[in-house]
Amino acid sequence: GENVGLHLPTLSVQEGDNSIINCAYSNSASDYFIWYKQESGKGPQFIIDIRSNMDKRQGQRVTVLLNKTVKHLSLQIAATQPGDSAVYFCAENGNTGKLIFGQGTTLQVKP
Amino acid sequence: DTAVSQTPKYLVTQMGNDKSIKCEQNLGHDTMYWYKQDSKKFLKIMFSYNNKELIINETVPNRFSPKSPDKAHLNLHINSLELGDSAVYFCASSQVSGTSGVSYNEQFFGPGTRLTVL
Numbered sequence: 205g206e207n208v209g210l211h212l213p214t215l216s217v218q219e220g221d222n223s224i225i226n227c228a229y230s231n232s233a234s235d236y237f238i239w240y241k242q243e244s245g246k247g248p249q250f251i252i253d254i255r256s257n258m259d260k261r262q263g264q265r266v267t268v269l270l271n272k273t274v275k276h277l278s279l280q281i282a283a284t285q286p287g288d289s290a291v292y293f294c295a296e297n298g299n300t301g302k303l304i305f306g307q308g309t310t311l312q313v314k315p
Numbered sequence: 316d317t318a319v320s321q322t323p324k325y326l327v328t329q330m331g332n333d334k335s336i337k338c339e340q341n342l343g344h345d346t347m348y349w350y351k352q353d354s355k356k357f358l359k360i361m362f363s364y365n366n367k368e369l370i371i372n373e374t375v376p377n378r379f380s381p382k383s384p385d386k387a388h389l390n391l392h393i394n395s396l397e398l399g400d401s402a403v404y405f406c407a408s409s410q411v412s413g414t415s416g417v418s419y420n421e422q423f424f425g426p427g428t429r430l431t432v433l
Binding site: 255 | 360365
């Protein structure tokens, strides 16, 4: 079956530190992965995506790492800011037309 | 300019009523979706329409009926509302590349509609 899960439900970091949010997926046919950020009362917002032919992709202050061998995805946020506080979701496409979302990790940034 | 919009933002209603949620996207995308987010924040797809045709229909009670009058709109009608239907419903859209139907593009989400059934 398809299962996208996150290792920790809540991550608390100090402002300025780097954050790493992890995600495990089980569908080896998935070839596209996305990270979304959801702030309170809002819809999920795209952060960064990666195709399975890559193992790393960088954006502004964010990096996504993909390890297909162990079916693991991570999101690294550099110099975490209070505005980064949100719930973060990973999602995989299962090589289908739909995205399968993980359960979400709450990132809390302490000032 | 709002890319994906939904109305209403909040909907409070009694059990047994029928209600609709509307969604519009101005991104020119060919595919639209409805998701349900429960109280534990779990996001699950319900339906997907590509060029007004239903392509994904997850295990959803047939009290839920999506309708796509055109590519830019996907409405969700819910009959005989139940307590368990209380959730936040998100509309999303994306451009599905090629003929395989597999999406390699991000989905843009609306702001959500919080449905409370009393």
